[in-house]
Amino acid sequence: MIDLKAITQRLKEGYGAIEVILFGSHAKGTAGEDSDIDLLIISDATERFFERQATVRRLLRDLKRGVPISPIVLTPKEIEERIRHGDQFINEILETGIKA
16 A cells, blocks of 8 residues: 655655645555555655655655555646646646545
8 A cells, every 4th residue: 555645755855846636546446466656746856856766765765565656746836837738638637646
């Protein structure tokens, strides 16, 4: 079982996350034993896109309990741009994901 509260706390305190949203099978309640933890993390991080993902994975390494974590880390500006361009994936996460 994932501890979303602990993950969110670590991301807010250790990475300055503005918002953490769980999406995918864990959010829908359909996760199987091979399911990963899909997270959209909104942060003002200044790292490059792929560096952000790596930083978050390192930060959460001890909390994942054998379950892979698949983070997507975007800035508020990147979220706005994706919404403006009609990004269905981001829109679905924002509409149906679980805000932690």
